[in-house]
C-alpha cells in the first residue's frame with residue numbers, strides 16, 4: 001500500500017502514521033523526522049534546514065524532493081510506504097507522481113486527519129512541554145498552521161479530484177482514531193472508486 005497522511009500540525013499524524021504503518025506492514029516515512037535527525041546529528045543537510053524548521057517555514061522543494069527521492073529508493077519502501085509530512089506543496093505532489101511513475105507505481109490513498117483549529121493549538125502547546133520540540137512555541141505554531149492552510153490544505157482538492165481522499169476526524173483517544181482510520185481506509189479499498 002502506498003499511503004499518504006495529510007493533516008495540520010498537531011492533528012496526530014506522526015502518532016497515527018506509526019500505527020497505520022505497523023497495521024499495514026509498510027515503513028512510515030516522516031520528512032519532519034528525517035530533518036530533525038539530520039539537525040540532531042549535525043549533518044550538512046541538518047545545517048541547511050535548521051533555521052527554516054525552527055521558524056516553522058517549509059524547506060525548499062528541491063532539498064525535500066531530493067531527500068524523499070533517495071528515501072523511497074531504499075529497498076524497504078519497494079512494497080509500499082506511508083508518507084507522513086510529504087507532499088506538502090503542489091510541486092511535491094508532482095515530484096511524488098514522477099518518482100512513483102518511474103517504477104510504474106502511484107499513490108493508492110490519501111488519509112486526511114481533520115481537527116478543530118483551537119484544539120490544535122492547545123495540543124501543540126502541550127506537546128511543547130512534553131517533547132521539547134524547538135518549533136512548538138505558540139508563535140511558531142501559528143506560523144506553521146498558516147503555512148499549512150496556504151500551501152498544504154489545497155492538496156486535499158488535488159487528491160480528492162483523483163478519488164483518492166479519505167477524510168477522518170482526528171478527535172478522541174489515540175486507539176479510537178486509529179480504528180476510525182483503518183476502517184475508513186479498508187472501506188475505501190473495498191468500495192467502488194468514485
Ligand code: AMP
Pocket residue numbers: 009031032033035052053054056057058059060064084085086087088089092135144
Ligand atoms: P513535521 O514533523 O511533519 O511537522 O515537520 C516539521 C518541519 O519540517 C516542518 O515545519 C518543515 O519545516 C519541515 N518539513 C517537513 N516536511 C516538509 C516538506 N514536505 N516540505 C517542506 N518542509 C518540510
